[in-house]
Amino acid sequence: MIRRCFLLSYLQIRISAAITLVKRFQNNMSSYPNDGIVRIGRETKGRRGKGVTVITGLPGNTKALKKTASKLKARCGVGGTVRGRTIEIQGDQRDRLVKMLTEDGYTVRKSGG
Numbered sequence: 001m002i003r004r005c006f007l008l009s010y011l012q013i014r015i016s017a018a019i020t021l022v023k024r025f026q027n028n029m030s031s032y033p034n035d036g037i038v039r040i041g042r043e044t045k046g047r048r049g050k051g052v053t054v055i056t057g058l059p060g061n062t063k064a065l066k067k068t069a070s071k072l073k074a075r076c077g078v079g080g081t082v083r084g085r086t087i088e089i090q091g092d093q094r095d096r097l098v099k100m101l102t103e104d105g106y107t108v109r110k111s112g113g
Helices: 002-030 064-077 096-101
Strands: 037-043 050-056 080-083 087-092 105-112
Touching: 037 096, 050 096, 064 080, 064 087, 064 096, 096 105
Parallel strands: 037 105
Antiparallel strands: 037 050, 050 087, 080 087
């Protein structure tokens, strides 16, 4: 009886965790419009006041995003990462990135303030 209760509670926890992950994934995917426009903004949220430039809307899979991020980081001379479908570049690099991505043939807009 105890073993059965433990198993049921364990399964309920795992199912609720899976549902939470699916909802989080759906929310992340819906926040990036698929209109062919690359958006560049600046965020400081969750980084103790240190800003990063966030690029969303780039086409391609994860491998292509990592390759693009690597190229942009090298051209800006800073670090960064790929998180989900976004590229984060350290510091305020918006003007440089708009110029670089426009030269590469993307339609680019600054978003946010």
